[in-house]
Amino acid sequence: MNNTSHILLTGDRPTGQLHLGHYVGSLRQRVQLQHQYQQFILIADLQGLTDNGSNPQKISHHILEVMADYLAVGIDPQLTTVCLQSALPALAELTALYMNIVTVARVERNPTVKNEIAQKGFSRALPVGFMAYPISQAADITAFNADLVPVGDDQLPMIEQTNEIVHKMNSLTAEPVLRHCKALLSEVSRLPGIDGGAKMSKSLGNTLTLSASEAEIHHAVSAMFTDPNHLRVADPGQIEGNVVFTYLDAFHPDKALVASMKAHYQRGGLGDRQCKNELEACLQTLLAPIRERRATFIQDKAMLLELLRQGSERAHEVTQRTLHAVKRGLGLPILF
Numbered sequence: 001m002n003n004t005s006h007i008l009l010t011g012d013r014p015t016g017q018l019h020l021g022h023y024v025g026s027l028r029q030r031v032q033l034q035h036q037y038q039q040f041i042l043i044a045d046l047q048g049l050t051d052n053g054s055n056p057q058k059i060s061h062h063i064l065e066v067m068a069d070y071l072a073v074g075i076d077p078q079l080t081t082v083c084l085q086s087a088l089p090a091l092a093e094l095t096a097l098y099m100n101i102v103t104v105a106r107v108e109r110n111p112t113v114k115n116e117i118a119q120k121g122f123s124r125a126l127p128v129g130f131m132a133y134p135i136s137q138a139a140d141i142t143a144f145n146a147d148l149v150p151v152g153d154d155q156l157p158m159i160e161q162t163n164e165i166v167h168k169m170n171s172l173t174a175e176p177v178l179r180h181c182k183a184l185l186s187e188v189s190r191l192p193g194i195d196g197g198a199k200m201s202k203s204l205g206n207t208l209t210l211s212a213s214e215a216e217i218h219h220a221v222s223a224m225f226t227d228p229n230h231l232r233v234a235d236p237g238q239i240e241g242n243v244v245f246t247y248l249d250a251f252h253p254d255k256a257l258v259a260s261m262k263a264h265y266q267r268g269g270l271g272d273r274q275c276k277n278e279l280e281a282c283l284q285t286l287l288a289p290i291r292e293r294r295a296t297f298i299q300d301k302a303m304l305l306e307l308l309r310q311g312s313e314r315a316h317e318v319t320q321r322t323l324h325a326v327k328r329g330l331g332l333p334i335l336f
């Protein structure tokens with residue numbers, strides 16, 4: 001298969017502004033991939049609503065915020081089709097069709113959903129839509145005919161479940177109608193929070209957004225978790241679990257310098273302040289142009305909406321084609 005036959009799909013729930021965790025885990029990679037492959041990015045507002053049903057403004061407000069984040073980091077709408085989930089009826093229709101070939105027991109077994117249900121403490125107040133979101137995500141992936149899905153490892157169960165649906169659906173139709181897919185894992189799939197927490201996450205309040213000001217970046221780096229036993233500069237320090245070094249690994253362009261800093265730190269004689277200065281300089285350099293571009297884009301909501309409309313129009317064609325193939329395969333008449 002050559003590069004052009006690969007189709008990539010990723011998505012984000014518009015629940016807040018994108019942050020550095022998104023940047024290293026996914027955005028940075030997408031900017032590269034758009035030059036090599038046909039790429040779609042879905043702003044998954046319907047999926048965002050599955051656990052924000054009573055707070056729709058939170059989701060609707062962040063659609064264009066996320067669009068501005070994409071443009072600011074260098075997603076080029078000429079190369080990548082950015083589209084809106086709620087504008088694509090084929091995704092909802094495919095979800096409805098797939099729901100009939102997935103059992104409740106199978107959805108309940110999905111480890112990602114299981115964890116999220118436990119974390120959010122839904123109990124019996126679990127929205128039906130939330131329970132079913134892996135099915136809707138399978139509809140997203142298959143509707144675009146995507147065979148590569150760049151995601152973090154927490155999304156692997158989604159890929160597995162999608163392929164089960166593909167297999168089952170293809171067994172019901174005379175000819176295979178859906179394409180199997182594979183996860184494309186990024187090198188740094190999870191950035192710890194600035195507090196050293198396992199994951200950078202808005203709900204944990206340990207993020208740096210892509211629009212963070214110079215002062216916010218300074219403050220975040222100053223407060224960053226290091227080695228609590230590294231009391232004097234001359235003491236040997238620990239790299240493992242030291243967020244400053246995790247971030248230097250993720251962001252610093254000079255790998256040799258980071259390697260020598262690590263050796264120096266472990267040996268003793270390199271202070272936390274100096275490491276933090278190095279990290280702050282590199283984050284300020286990375287984020288300043290992103291922040292400036294974003295500030296310009298977010299002023300022009302009409303332009304953002306128009307780009308999203310154009311992308312969604314292209315995505316509509318692709319996803320309708322898949323819906324029709326599935327309907328035809330199942331023997332359902334296509335009336336228009």
Ligand code: TRP
Nearest residue numbers: 009010011012013044047137140
């Ligand atoms: N579940 C993904 C997330 O929470 C978002 C998403 C929706 C997605 N549809 C998708 C990811 C399709 C990849 C492919 O981040």
